[in-house]
Amino acid sequence: MSSDRKTWSVKASRTANQATNPIRAIVDKLKLNPNATKPLISLSIGDPTIFGNFNVDPSINDAVVKQLNSFKSNGYPPADGTLAARTAVAQANNHSAAPLTAHDVILANGCSGALEMCINVLCNEGQNILLPRPGFSLYASVAATRFVESRYYDLVPENNWEADLVHMESLIDEKTSAILVNNPSNPCGSVYSRQHLEAILAVAEKYHVPIIADEIYCDLVFKGNEFFPMATLTTTVPILSVGGLAKKWLVPGWRVGWILIHDRNNIFAEINVGLHQLAQIILGPNSLIQAAIPDIFEKTPESFFQDTIKQLEKNVELSMREVSKIDGMVPVNPQGAMYMMVRIEVDKFKDIESDVDFSAKLLDEENVVCLPGECFKYPNFVRFVITPTYDRLEEAYKRIDEFCARHRK
Ligand SMILES: Cc1ncc(COP(=O)(O)O)c(C=O)c1O
Structure with a gap:
Protein backbone atom coordinates (compact mmCIF):
# COMPACT_ATOMS: atom_id res chain seq x y z
CA MET A 1 0.00 0.00 0.00
CA SER A 2 1.39 3.36 -1.00
CA SER A 3 2.15 5.67 1.91
CA ASP A 4 0.47 8.64 0.22
CA ARG A 5 -2.95 7.03 0.75
CA LYS A 6 -3.01 8.16 4.40
CA THR A 7 -5.37 11.04 3.80
CA TRP A 8 -7.99 12.15 1.27
CA SER A 9 -6.58 13.57 -1.94
CA VAL A 10 -9.05 13.40 -4.81
CA LYS A 11 -7.87 15.20 -7.93
CA ALA A 12 -9.70 15.99 -11.13
CA SER A 13 -8.47 13.96 -14.09
CA ARG A 14 -6.30 15.32 -16.90
CA THR A 15 -9.36 15.07 -19.14
CA ALA A 16 -11.49 17.16 -16.80
CA ASN A 17 -8.76 19.75 -16.46
CA GLN A 18 -8.61 20.05 -20.23
CA ALA A 19 -12.40 20.36 -20.53
CA THR A 20 -12.82 24.08 -20.73
CA ASN A 21 -15.35 26.09 -22.66
CA PRO A 22 -13.37 28.92 -24.24
CA ILE A 23 -16.53 31.00 -24.64
CA ARG A 24 -17.20 30.96 -20.89
CA ALA A 25 -14.07 32.89 -19.97
CA ILE A 26 -14.88 35.59 -22.53
CA VAL A 27 -18.59 35.77 -21.75
CA ASP A 28 -17.79 36.12 -18.03
CA LYS A 29 -16.32 39.51 -18.92
CA LEU A 30 -19.77 40.62 -20.09
CA LYS A 31 -21.67 41.71 -16.98
CA LEU A 32 -25.41 42.33 -16.85
CA ASN A 33 -26.14 45.84 -15.65
CA PRO A 34 -28.38 45.48 -12.56
CA ASN A 35 -29.67 49.05 -13.10
CA ALA A 36 -30.58 48.56 -16.76
CA THR A 37 -33.86 50.24 -17.62
CA LYS A 38 -34.30 48.74 -21.09
CA PRO A 39 -35.39 45.10 -21.45
CA LEU A 40 -32.60 42.64 -22.28
CA ILE A 41 -32.26 41.63 -25.92
CA SER A 42 -30.06 38.62 -26.54
CA LEU A 43 -28.36 38.33 -29.91
CA SER A 44 -26.01 35.75 -28.49
CA ILE A 45 -27.82 32.45 -28.04
CA GLY A 46 -27.82 30.01 -30.96
CA ASP A 47 -31.08 28.42 -29.81
CA PRO A 48 -33.87 29.33 -32.25
CA THR A 49 -36.61 28.20 -29.84
CA ILE A 50 -36.15 30.80 -27.13
CA PHE A 51 -37.84 33.77 -28.79
CA GLY A 52 -41.15 32.04 -29.52
CA ASN A 53 -41.11 32.77 -33.27
CA PHE A 54 -39.55 29.49 -34.46
CA ASN A 55 -41.78 26.63 -33.35
CA VAL A 56 -41.86 22.96 -34.28
CA ASP A 57 -44.41 21.80 -36.77
CA PRO A 58 -47.35 20.02 -35.05
CA THR A 300 -42.94 17.27 -41.77
CA PRO A 301 -44.47 19.40 -44.53
CA GLU A 302 -42.15 21.21 -46.92
CA SER A 303 -43.91 24.45 -45.95
CA PHE A 304 -42.40 24.16 -42.43
CA PHE A 305 -38.85 24.38 -43.82
CA GLN A 306 -39.83 27.11 -46.27
CA ASP A 307 -41.40 29.19 -43.47
CA THR A 308 -38.25 28.90 -41.38
CA ILE A 309 -36.14 30.11 -44.27
CA LYS A 310 -38.55 32.93 -45.16
CA GLN A 311 -38.44 34.22 -41.61
CA LEU A 312 -34.64 34.02 -41.50
CA GLU A 313 -34.38 35.80 -44.88
CA LYS A 314 -36.59 38.62 -43.62
CA ASN A 315 -34.38 38.98 -40.55
CA VAL A 316 -31.22 38.92 -42.68
CA GLU A 317 -32.61 41.62 -44.93
CA LEU A 318 -33.40 43.80 -41.90
CA SER A 319 -30.04 43.05 -40.30
CA MET A 320 -28.03 43.92 -43.41
CA ARG A 321 -30.03 47.08 -44.06
CA GLU A 322 -29.81 48.43 -40.51
CA VAL A 323 -26.28 47.37 -39.60
CA SER A 324 -24.84 48.63 -42.92
CA LYS A 325 -26.09 52.12 -42.02
CA ILE A 326 -24.03 52.21 -38.82
CA ASP A 327 -20.69 53.90 -39.29
CA GLY A 328 -18.05 51.69 -37.65
CA MET A 329 -19.80 48.36 -38.31
CA VAL A 330 -19.38 46.29 -41.47
CA PRO A 331 -21.69 43.26 -41.74
CA VAL A 332 -20.82 40.27 -43.93
CA ASN A 333 -23.96 39.16 -45.77
CA PRO A 334 -25.04 35.73 -44.48
CA GLN A 335 -26.15 33.13 -47.02
CA GLY A 336 -27.49 30.54 -44.59
CA ALA A 337 -27.61 29.25 -41.00
CA MET A 338 -28.70 31.65 -38.25
CA TYR A 339 -25.86 34.09 -37.74
CA MET A 340 -24.23 37.22 -39.06
CA MET A 341 -20.65 38.34 -38.47
CA VAL A 342 -20.03 42.09 -38.24
CA ARG A 343 -16.64 43.77 -38.37
CA ILE A 344 -16.07 46.43 -35.71
CA GLU A 345 -13.90 49.25 -37.04
CA VAL A 346 -12.28 49.88 -33.70
CA ASP A 347 -10.28 52.89 -34.95
CA LYS A 348 -13.53 54.78 -35.61
CA PHE A 349 -14.41 54.73 -31.91
CA LYS A 350 -12.90 56.90 -29.23
CA ASP A 351 -13.20 54.48 -26.33
CA ILE A 352 -13.74 50.97 -27.67
CA GLU A 353 -10.61 48.88 -27.66
CA SER A 354 -11.76 45.55 -29.01
CA ASP A 355 -14.69 43.30 -29.87
CA VAL A 356 -14.85 42.14 -26.23
CA ASP A 357 -14.91 45.76 -25.07
CA PHE A 358 -17.64 46.53 -27.63
CA SER A 359 -19.81 43.65 -26.40
CA ALA A 360 -19.23 44.48 -22.72
CA LYS A 361 -20.08 48.18 -23.13
CA LEU A 362 -23.07 47.44 -25.37
CA LEU A 363 -24.49 45.14 -22.72
CA ASP A 364 -23.80 47.60 -19.93
CA GLU A 365 -25.31 50.61 -21.70
CA GLU A 366 -27.98 49.17 -23.97
CA ASN A 367 -28.79 45.76 -22.44
CA VAL A 368 -28.07 44.03 -25.77
CA VAL A 369 -25.91 40.89 -25.68
CA CYS A 370 -23.80 39.73 -28.62
CA LEU A 371 -20.80 37.43 -28.69
CA PRO A 372 -17.40 38.95 -29.41
CA GLY A 373 -15.50 37.36 -32.27
CA GLU A 374 -12.88 36.23 -29.81
CA CYS A 375 -15.29 33.44 -28.82
CA PHE A 376 -14.63 32.07 -32.31
CA LYS A 377 -10.92 32.94 -32.29
CA TYR A 378 -11.66 35.92 -34.53
CA PRO A 379 -11.16 39.34 -32.91
CA ASN A 380 -12.53 42.64 -34.27
CA PHE A 381 -15.84 41.01 -35.18
CA VAL A 382 -19.03 40.37 -33.27
CA ARG A 383 -21.60 37.67 -34.03
CA PHE A 384 -25.30 38.46 -34.10
CA VAL A 385 -27.86 35.67 -33.93
CA ILE A 386 -30.60 36.48 -36.44
CA THR A 387 -33.41 34.38 -34.92
CA PRO A 388 -35.02 36.93 -32.55
CA THR A 389 -38.41 38.33 -33.55
CA TYR A 390 -38.34 41.06 -36.21
CA ASP A 391 -39.38 43.81 -33.80
CA ARG A 392 -36.78 42.77 -31.24
CA LEU A 393 -34.08 42.85 -33.91
CA GLU A 394 -35.27 46.29 -35.02
CA GLU A 395 -35.07 47.54 -31.45
CA ALA A 396 -31.62 45.97 -30.97
CA TYR A 397 -30.21 47.66 -34.09
CA LYS A 398 -31.70 51.00 -33.03
CA ARG A 399 -29.94 50.71 -29.68
CA ILE A 400 -26.67 49.60 -31.33
CA ASP A 401 -26.87 52.60 -33.68
CA GLU A 402 -27.28 54.99 -30.73
CA PHE A 403 -24.50 53.23 -28.85
CA CYS A 404 -22.09 53.59 -31.78
CA ALA A 405 -23.03 57.24 -32.28
CA ARG A 406 -22.15 57.95 -28.64
CA HIS A 407 -18.78 56.21 -28.88
CA ARG A 408 -17.65 57.34 -32.34
CA LYS A 409 -14.73 59.76 -32.64
C1 LIG B 1 -21.72 24.38 -36.18
C2 LIG B 1 -22.40 23.58 -35.11
N1 LIG B 1 -22.14 22.27 -35.02
C3 LIG B 1 -22.72 21.51 -34.07
C4 LIG B 1 -23.62 22.05 -33.17
C5 LIG B 1 -24.19 21.17 -32.09
O1 LIG B 1 -25.46 20.73 -32.37
P1 LIG B 1 -26.31 19.93 -31.28
O2 LIG B 1 -27.13 20.94 -30.55
O3 LIG B 1 -27.16 18.98 -32.07
O4 LIG B 1 -25.38 19.23 -30.37
C6 LIG B 1 -23.93 23.42 -33.24
C7 LIG B 1 -24.85 24.02 -32.27
O5 LIG B 1 -25.06 25.20 -32.19
C8 LIG B 1 -23.30 24.21 -34.24
O6 LIG B 1 -23.54 25.52 -34.36
Whole structure:
Protein backbone atom coordinates (compact mmCIF):
# COMPACT_ATOMS: atom_id res chain seq x y z
CA MET A 1 0.00 0.00 0.00
CA SER A 2 1.39 3.36 -1.00
CA SER A 3 2.15 5.67 1.91
CA ASP A 4 0.47 8.64 0.22
CA ARG A 5 -2.95 7.03 0.75
CA LYS A 6 -3.01 8.16 4.40
CA THR A 7 -5.37 11.04 3.80
CA TRP A 8 -7.99 12.15 1.27
CA SER A 9 -6.58 13.57 -1.94
CA VAL A 10 -9.05 13.40 -4.81
CA LYS A 11 -7.87 15.20 -7.93
CA ALA A 12 -9.70 15.99 -11.13
CA SER A 13 -8.47 13.96 -14.09
CA ARG A 14 -6.30 15.32 -16.90
CA THR A 15 -9.36 15.07 -19.14
CA ALA A 16 -11.49 17.16 -16.80
CA ASN A 17 -8.76 19.75 -16.46
CA GLN A 18 -8.61 20.05 -20.23
CA ALA A 19 -12.40 20.36 -20.53
CA THR A 20 -12.82 24.08 -20.73
CA ASN A 21 -15.35 26.09 -22.66
CA PRO A 22 -13.37 28.92 -24.24
CA ILE A 23 -16.53 31.00 -24.64
CA ARG A 24 -17.20 30.96 -20.89
CA ALA A 25 -14.07 32.89 -19.97
CA ILE A 26 -14.88 35.59 -22.53
CA VAL A 27 -18.59 35.77 -21.75
CA ASP A 28 -17.79 36.12 -18.03
CA LYS A 29 -16.32 39.51 -18.92
CA LEU A 30 -19.77 40.62 -20.09
CA LYS A 31 -21.67 41.71 -16.98
CA LEU A 32 -25.41 42.33 -16.85
CA ASN A 33 -26.14 45.84 -15.65
CA PRO A 34 -28.38 45.48 -12.56
CA ASN A 35 -29.67 49.05 -13.10
CA ALA A 36 -30.58 48.56 -16.76
CA THR A 37 -33.86 50.24 -17.62
CA LYS A 38 -34.30 48.74 -21.09
CA PRO A 39 -35.39 45.10 -21.45
CA LEU A 40 -32.60 42.64 -22.28
CA ILE A 41 -32.26 41.63 -25.92
CA SER A 42 -30.06 38.62 -26.54
CA LEU A 43 -28.36 38.33 -29.91
CA SER A 44 -26.01 35.75 -28.49
CA ILE A 45 -27.82 32.45 -28.04
CA GLY A 46 -27.82 30.01 -30.96
CA ASP A 47 -31.08 28.42 -29.81
CA PRO A 48 -33.87 29.33 -32.25
CA THR A 49 -36.61 28.20 -29.84
CA ILE A 50 -36.15 30.80 -27.13
CA PHE A 51 -37.84 33.77 -28.79
CA GLY A 52 -41.15 32.04 -29.52
CA ASN A 53 -41.11 32.77 -33.27
CA PHE A 54 -39.55 29.49 -34.46
CA ASN A 55 -41.78 26.63 -33.35
CA VAL A 56 -41.86 22.96 -34.28
CA ASP A 57 -44.41 21.80 -36.77
CA PRO A 58 -47.35 20.02 -35.05
CA SER A 59 -46.57 16.91 -37.12
CA ILE A 60 -43.22 16.64 -35.32
CA ASN A 61 -44.95 16.68 -31.93
CA ASP A 62 -47.54 14.18 -33.17
CA ALA A 63 -44.78 11.77 -34.22
CA VAL A 64 -43.38 11.75 -30.68
CA VAL A 65 -46.79 11.57 -28.96
CA LYS A 66 -47.66 8.56 -31.14
CA GLN A 67 -44.56 6.76 -29.86
CA LEU A 68 -45.22 7.77 -26.26
CA ASN A 69 -48.75 6.40 -26.43
CA SER A 70 -47.63 3.18 -28.12
CA PHE A 71 -45.94 1.99 -24.89
CA LYS A 72 -43.47 0.30 -27.26
CA SER A 73 -40.65 2.82 -27.29
CA ASN A 74 -39.48 2.81 -23.70
CA GLY A 75 -36.68 0.26 -23.82
CA TYR A 76 -32.97 0.60 -24.53
CA PRO A 77 -32.35 1.18 -28.22
CA PRO A 78 -29.34 -0.51 -29.86
CA ALA A 79 -26.08 1.35 -29.22
CA ASP A 80 -25.81 2.84 -32.72
CA GLY A 81 -29.55 3.59 -32.93
CA THR A 82 -32.62 1.62 -33.96
CA LEU A 83 -32.55 0.09 -37.40
CA ALA A 84 -35.74 1.97 -38.32
CA ALA A 85 -34.24 5.34 -37.33
CA ARG A 86 -30.91 4.65 -39.04
CA THR A 87 -32.69 3.48 -42.18
CA ALA A 88 -34.74 6.69 -42.19
CA VAL A 89 -31.63 8.84 -41.73
CA ALA A 90 -29.82 6.91 -44.48
CA GLN A 91 -32.75 7.34 -46.88
CA ALA A 92 -33.17 11.03 -46.08
CA ASN A 93 -29.48 11.67 -46.79
CA ASN A 94 -29.02 9.15 -49.60
CA HIS A 95 -27.74 10.60 -52.85
CA SER A 96 -26.83 8.84 -56.06
CA ALA A 97 -23.40 10.47 -55.80
CA ALA A 98 -23.02 9.42 -52.14
CA PRO A 99 -25.12 6.33 -51.41
CA LEU A 100 -25.87 5.40 -47.81
CA THR A 101 -27.37 2.39 -46.02
CA ALA A 102 -28.43 2.05 -42.39
CA HIS A 103 -25.04 0.50 -41.65
CA ASP A 104 -23.37 3.81 -42.58
CA VAL A 105 -25.39 5.72 -39.95
CA ILE A 106 -24.74 6.06 -36.25
CA LEU A 107 -27.10 8.01 -34.03
CA ALA A 108 -25.57 10.21 -31.37
CA ASN A 109 -26.38 12.51 -28.54
CA GLY A 110 -26.93 15.64 -30.60
CA CYS A 111 -24.56 16.78 -33.30
CA SER A 112 -22.15 17.57 -30.46
CA GLY A 113 -22.10 13.89 -29.52
CA ALA A 114 -21.55 12.99 -33.16
CA LEU A 115 -18.62 15.40 -33.40
CA GLU A 116 -17.09 14.02 -30.22
CA MET A 117 -17.26 10.49 -31.61
CA CYS A 118 -15.72 11.56 -34.93
CA ILE A 119 -12.79 13.25 -33.19
CA ASN A 120 -12.42 10.29 -30.81
CA VAL A 121 -12.29 7.78 -33.64
CA LEU A 122 -9.95 9.71 -35.94
CA CYS A 123 -7.51 11.36 -33.54
CA ASN A 124 -4.94 10.11 -31.08
CA GLU A 125 -3.15 12.08 -28.40
CA GLY A 126 -0.30 14.04 -29.99
CA GLN A 127 -1.97 14.33 -33.39
CA ASN A 128 -3.50 17.51 -34.77
CA ILE A 129 -6.80 18.45 -36.37
CA LEU A 130 -7.44 21.38 -38.73
CA LEU A 131 -10.30 23.64 -37.65
CA PRO A 132 -11.86 26.73 -39.26
CA ARG A 133 -11.13 30.18 -37.83
CA PRO A 134 -13.60 31.69 -37.06
CA GLY A 135 -15.32 28.50 -35.98
CA PHE A 136 -17.61 26.80 -33.52
CA SER A 137 -15.67 26.37 -30.26
CA LEU A 138 -16.82 22.83 -29.47
CA TYR A 139 -14.34 21.33 -31.95
CA ALA A 140 -11.33 22.61 -30.04
CA SER A 141 -12.91 21.76 -26.68
CA VAL A 142 -13.35 18.12 -27.69
CA ALA A 143 -9.89 17.97 -29.26
CA ALA A 144 -8.34 19.35 -26.05
CA THR A 145 -9.87 16.60 -23.90
CA ARG A 146 -8.20 14.06 -26.22
CA PHE A 147 -4.88 15.96 -26.07
CA VAL A 148 -5.18 16.60 -29.79
CA GLU A 149 -3.69 19.86 -31.07
CA SER A 150 -6.11 22.27 -32.78
CA ARG A 151 -4.61 24.01 -35.81
CA TYR A 152 -6.68 26.78 -37.30
CA TYR A 153 -7.01 27.52 -41.00
CA ASP A 154 -8.17 31.04 -41.81
CA LEU A 155 -11.50 31.84 -43.39
CA VAL A 156 -11.47 35.01 -45.46
CA PRO A 157 -14.40 37.40 -44.85
CA GLU A 158 -13.80 39.34 -48.10
CA ASN A 159 -14.09 36.07 -49.95
CA ASN A 160 -17.41 34.89 -48.53
CA TRP A 161 -15.55 33.28 -45.62
CA GLU A 162 -13.92 30.76 -47.94
CA ALA A 163 -10.99 28.86 -46.48
CA ASP A 164 -7.51 30.13 -47.26
CA LEU A 165 -6.36 26.91 -48.89
CA VAL A 166 -2.69 27.86 -49.02
CA HIS A 167 -2.83 28.40 -45.28
CA MET A 168 -4.76 25.15 -44.79
CA GLU A 169 -2.18 23.24 -46.77
CA SER A 170 0.70 24.76 -44.82
CA LEU A 171 -0.74 23.36 -41.57
CA ILE A 172 -0.84 19.73 -42.69
CA ASP A 173 1.86 17.36 -41.55
CA GLU A 174 2.21 13.64 -40.89
CA LYS A 175 0.30 14.02 -37.60
CA THR A 176 -2.78 15.63 -39.15
CA SER A 177 -5.73 13.37 -38.48
CA ALA A 178 -8.64 15.28 -40.06
CA ILE A 179 -9.82 18.53 -41.63
CA LEU A 180 -13.06 19.83 -40.18
CA VAL A 181 -15.28 21.79 -42.56
CA ASN A 182 -18.42 23.53 -41.29
CA ASN A 183 -20.88 24.37 -44.05
CA PRO A 184 -23.21 26.28 -43.68
CA SER A 185 -21.19 27.97 -41.00
CA ASN A 186 -21.63 29.02 -37.43
CA PRO A 187 -20.58 31.81 -36.81
CA CYS A 188 -20.15 33.08 -40.40
CA GLY A 189 -23.50 32.26 -42.00
CA SER A 190 -21.56 31.35 -45.16
CA VAL A 191 -22.63 28.68 -47.64
CA TYR A 192 -19.82 27.33 -49.79
CA SER A 193 -20.00 26.93 -53.55
CA ARG A 194 -19.47 23.57 -55.19
CA GLN A 195 -16.14 24.85 -56.54
CA HIS A 196 -14.84 25.82 -53.11
CA LEU A 197 -15.85 22.51 -51.54
CA GLU A 198 -14.14 20.71 -54.42
CA ALA A 199 -11.01 22.77 -53.83
CA ILE A 200 -10.96 21.75 -50.15
CA LEU A 201 -11.47 18.13 -51.20
CA ALA A 202 -8.48 18.44 -53.53
CA VAL A 203 -6.29 19.43 -50.57
CA ALA A 204 -7.63 16.49 -48.53
CA GLU A 205 -6.99 14.18 -51.47
CA LYS A 206 -3.45 15.46 -52.06
CA TYR A 207 -2.40 14.74 -48.47
CA HIS A 208 -4.76 11.83 -47.77
CA VAL A 209 -6.47 13.54 -44.86
CA PRO A 210 -10.07 12.53 -44.08
CA ILE A 211 -12.78 15.13 -43.64
CA ILE A 212 -15.28 15.73 -40.88
CA ALA A 213 -18.12 17.71 -42.50
CA ASP A 214 -20.27 19.50 -39.91
CA GLU A 215 -23.50 19.95 -41.86
CA ILE A 216 -25.87 20.61 -38.95
CA TYR A 217 -27.20 23.70 -40.82
CA CYS A 218 -27.79 21.73 -44.04
CA ASP A 219 -30.58 23.14 -46.18
CA LEU A 220 -30.84 26.32 -44.09
CA VAL A 221 -29.75 28.42 -47.06
CA PHE A 222 -31.14 31.67 -48.40
CA LYS A 223 -32.32 32.52 -51.90
CA GLY A 224 -29.59 32.38 -54.53
CA ASN A 225 -27.47 29.85 -52.63
CA GLU A 226 -27.30 26.10 -52.73
CA PHE A 227 -26.18 23.58 -50.14
CA PHE A 228 -23.95 20.77 -51.44
CA PRO A 229 -23.38 17.84 -49.06
CA MET A 230 -19.62 17.52 -49.21
CA ALA A 231 -19.72 13.75 -49.67
CA THR A 232 -21.61 14.14 -52.96
CA LEU A 233 -18.63 15.95 -54.50
CA THR A 234 -16.00 13.25 -54.17
CA THR A 235 -15.61 9.57 -54.87
CA THR A 236 -12.22 9.28 -53.25
CA VAL A 237 -11.98 11.34 -50.04
CA PRO A 238 -13.48 9.53 -47.03
CA ILE A 239 -15.88 11.77 -45.10
CA LEU A 240 -17.70 11.62 -41.81
CA SER A 241 -20.69 13.96 -42.16
CA VAL A 242 -22.48 15.02 -39.01
CA GLY A 243 -25.96 16.44 -38.67
CA GLY A 244 -29.04 16.27 -36.53
CA LEU A 245 -32.55 17.46 -35.79
CA ALA A 246 -31.46 20.52 -33.79
CA LYS A 247 -31.54 23.28 -36.38
CA LYS A 248 -33.51 22.18 -39.44
CA TRP A 249 -36.32 20.74 -37.30
CA LEU A 250 -35.89 23.40 -34.58
CA VAL A 251 -35.58 20.98 -31.65
CA PRO A 252 -32.06 21.42 -30.24
CA GLY A 253 -33.15 20.20 -26.81
CA TRP A 254 -34.13 16.79 -28.17
CA ARG A 255 -30.44 15.94 -28.56
CA VAL A 256 -30.59 13.96 -31.78
CA GLY A 257 -27.53 13.85 -33.98
CA TRP A 258 -26.00 11.44 -36.45
CA ILE A 259 -22.84 10.45 -38.22
CA LEU A 260 -22.97 9.48 -41.90
CA ILE A 261 -19.98 7.35 -42.87
CA HIS A 262 -19.10 8.06 -46.50
CA ASP A 263 -16.47 5.59 -47.55
CA ARG A 264 -16.54 4.42 -51.16
CA ASN A 265 -13.11 2.79 -51.11
CA ASN A 266 -12.99 0.98 -47.78
CA ILE A 267 -10.52 3.47 -46.34
CA PHE A 268 -12.69 3.87 -43.25
CA ALA A 269 -12.99 0.10 -42.55
CA GLU A 270 -11.37 0.50 -39.12
CA ILE A 271 -13.12 3.81 -38.52
CA ASN A 272 -16.49 2.18 -39.18
CA VAL A 273 -15.76 -0.55 -36.63
CA GLY A 274 -14.31 2.01 -34.23
CA LEU A 275 -17.39 4.22 -34.39
CA HIS A 276 -19.66 1.26 -33.69
CA GLN A 277 -17.42 0.40 -30.73
CA LEU A 278 -17.50 3.97 -29.42
CA ALA A 279 -21.27 3.94 -29.76
CA GLN A 280 -21.38 1.08 -27.21
CA ILE A 281 -20.15 3.35 -24.43
CA ILE A 282 -23.10 5.73 -24.13
CA LEU A 283 -26.41 5.15 -25.89
CA GLY A 284 -27.39 7.93 -28.28
CA PRO A 285 -30.71 9.76 -28.47
CA ASN A 286 -33.55 8.63 -26.24
CA SER A 287 -35.81 5.83 -27.45
CA LEU A 288 -38.93 7.97 -27.99
CA ILE A 289 -37.35 10.41 -30.38
CA GLN A 290 -35.49 7.65 -32.23
CA ALA A 291 -38.76 5.86 -32.78
CA ALA A 292 -40.36 9.07 -34.03
CA ILE A 293 -37.65 9.81 -36.61
CA PRO A 294 -39.24 7.91 -39.55
CA ASP A 295 -42.52 9.79 -39.07
CA ILE A 296 -40.75 13.11 -38.53
CA PHE A 297 -38.93 12.71 -41.86
CA GLU A 298 -41.99 11.54 -43.72
CA LYS A 299 -44.59 13.90 -42.34
CA THR A 300 -42.94 17.27 -41.77
CA PRO A 301 -44.47 19.40 -44.53
CA GLU A 302 -42.15 21.21 -46.92
CA SER A 303 -43.91 24.45 -45.95
CA PHE A 304 -42.40 24.16 -42.43
CA PHE A 305 -38.85 24.38 -43.82
CA GLN A 306 -39.83 27.11 -46.27
CA ASP A 307 -41.40 29.19 -43.47
CA THR A 308 -38.25 28.90 -41.38
CA ILE A 309 -36.14 30.11 -44.27
CA LYS A 310 -38.55 32.93 -45.16
CA GLN A 311 -38.44 34.22 -41.61
CA LEU A 312 -34.64 34.02 -41.50
CA GLU A 313 -34.38 35.80 -44.88
CA LYS A 314 -36.59 38.62 -43.62
CA ASN A 315 -34.38 38.98 -40.55
CA VAL A 316 -31.22 38.92 -42.68
CA GLU A 317 -32.61 41.62 -44.93
CA LEU A 318 -33.40 43.80 -41.90
CA SER A 319 -30.04 43.05 -40.30
CA MET A 320 -28.03 43.92 -43.41
CA ARG A 321 -30.03 47.08 -44.06
CA GLU A 322 -29.81 48.43 -40.51
CA VAL A 323 -26.28 47.37 -39.60
CA SER A 324 -24.84 48.63 -42.92
CA LYS A 325 -26.09 52.12 -42.02
CA ILE A 326 -24.03 52.21 -38.82
CA ASP A 327 -20.69 53.90 -39.29
CA GLY A 328 -18.05 51.69 -37.65
CA MET A 329 -19.80 48.36 -38.31
CA VAL A 330 -19.38 46.29 -41.47
CA PRO A 331 -21.69 43.26 -41.74
CA VAL A 332 -20.82 40.27 -43.93
CA ASN A 333 -23.96 39.16 -45.77
CA PRO A 334 -25.04 35.73 -44.48
CA GLN A 335 -26.15 33.13 -47.02
CA GLY A 336 -27.49 30.54 -44.59
CA ALA A 337 -27.61 29.25 -41.00
CA MET A 338 -28.70 31.65 -38.25
CA TYR A 339 -25.86 34.09 -37.74
CA MET A 340 -24.23 37.22 -39.06
CA MET A 341 -20.65 38.34 -38.47
CA VAL A 342 -20.03 42.09 -38.24
CA ARG A 343 -16.64 43.77 -38.37
CA ILE A 344 -16.07 46.43 -35.71
CA GLU A 345 -13.90 49.25 -37.04
CA VAL A 346 -12.28 49.88 -33.70
CA ASP A 347 -10.28 52.89 -34.95
CA LYS A 348 -13.53 54.78 -35.61
CA PHE A 349 -14.41 54.73 -31.91
CA LYS A 350 -12.90 56.90 -29.23
CA ASP A 351 -13.20 54.48 -26.33
CA ILE A 352 -13.74 50.97 -27.67
CA GLU A 353 -10.61 48.88 -27.66
CA SER A 354 -11.76 45.55 -29.01
CA ASP A 355 -14.69 43.30 -29.87
CA VAL A 356 -14.85 42.14 -26.23
CA ASP A 357 -14.91 45.76 -25.07
CA PHE A 358 -17.64 46.53 -27.63
CA SER A 359 -19.81 43.65 -26.40
CA ALA A 360 -19.23 44.48 -22.72
CA LYS A 361 -20.08 48.18 -23.13
CA LEU A 362 -23.07 47.44 -25.37
CA LEU A 363 -24.49 45.14 -22.72
CA ASP A 364 -23.80 47.60 -19.93
CA GLU A 365 -25.31 50.61 -21.70
CA GLU A 366 -27.98 49.17 -23.97
CA ASN A 367 -28.79 45.76 -22.44
CA VAL A 368 -28.07 44.03 -25.77
CA VAL A 369 -25.91 40.89 -25.68
CA CYS A 370 -23.80 39.73 -28.62
CA LEU A 371 -20.80 37.43 -28.69
CA PRO A 372 -17.40 38.95 -29.41
CA GLY A 373 -15.50 37.36 -32.27
CA GLU A 374 -12.88 36.23 -29.81
CA CYS A 375 -15.29 33.44 -28.82
CA PHE A 376 -14.63 32.07 -32.31
CA LYS A 377 -10.92 32.94 -32.29
CA TYR A 378 -11.66 35.92 -34.53
CA PRO A 379 -11.16 39.34 -32.91
CA ASN A 380 -12.53 42.64 -34.27
CA PHE A 381 -15.84 41.01 -35.18
CA VAL A 382 -19.03 40.37 -33.27
CA ARG A 383 -21.60 37.67 -34.03
CA PHE A 384 -25.30 38.46 -34.10
CA VAL A 385 -27.86 35.67 -33.93
CA ILE A 386 -30.60 36.48 -36.44
CA THR A 387 -33.41 34.38 -34.92
CA PRO A 388 -35.02 36.93 -32.55
CA THR A 389 -38.41 38.33 -33.55
CA TYR A 390 -38.34 41.06 -36.21
CA ASP A 391 -39.38 43.81 -33.80
CA ARG A 392 -36.78 42.77 -31.24
CA LEU A 393 -34.08 42.85 -33.91
CA GLU A 394 -35.27 46.29 -35.02
CA GLU A 395 -35.07 47.54 -31.45
CA ALA A 396 -31.62 45.97 -30.97
CA TYR A 397 -30.21 47.66 -34.09
CA LYS A 398 -31.70 51.00 -33.03
CA ARG A 399 -29.94 50.71 -29.68
CA ILE A 400 -26.67 49.60 -31.33
CA ASP A 401 -26.87 52.60 -33.68
CA GLU A 402 -27.28 54.99 -30.73
CA PHE A 403 -24.50 53.23 -28.85
CA CYS A 404 -22.09 53.59 -31.78
CA ALA A 405 -23.03 57.24 -32.28
CA ARG A 406 -22.15 57.95 -28.64
CA HIS A 407 -18.78 56.21 -28.88
CA ARG A 408 -17.65 57.34 -32.34
CA LYS A 409 -14.73 59.76 -32.64
C1 LIG B 1 -21.72 24.38 -36.18
C2 LIG B 1 -22.40 23.58 -35.11
N1 LIG B 1 -22.14 22.27 -35.02
C3 LIG B 1 -22.72 21.51 -34.07
C4 LIG B 1 -23.62 22.05 -33.17
C5 LIG B 1 -24.19 21.17 -32.09
O1 LIG B 1 -25.46 20.73 -32.37
P1 LIG B 1 -26.31 19.93 -31.28
O2 LIG B 1 -27.13 20.94 -30.55
O3 LIG B 1 -27.16 18.98 -32.07
O4 LIG B 1 -25.38 19.23 -30.37
C6 LIG B 1 -23.93 23.42 -33.24
C7 LIG B 1 -24.85 24.02 -32.27
O5 LIG B 1 -25.06 25.20 -32.19
C8 LIG B 1 -23.30 24.21 -34.24
O6 LIG B 1 -23.54 25.52 -34.36
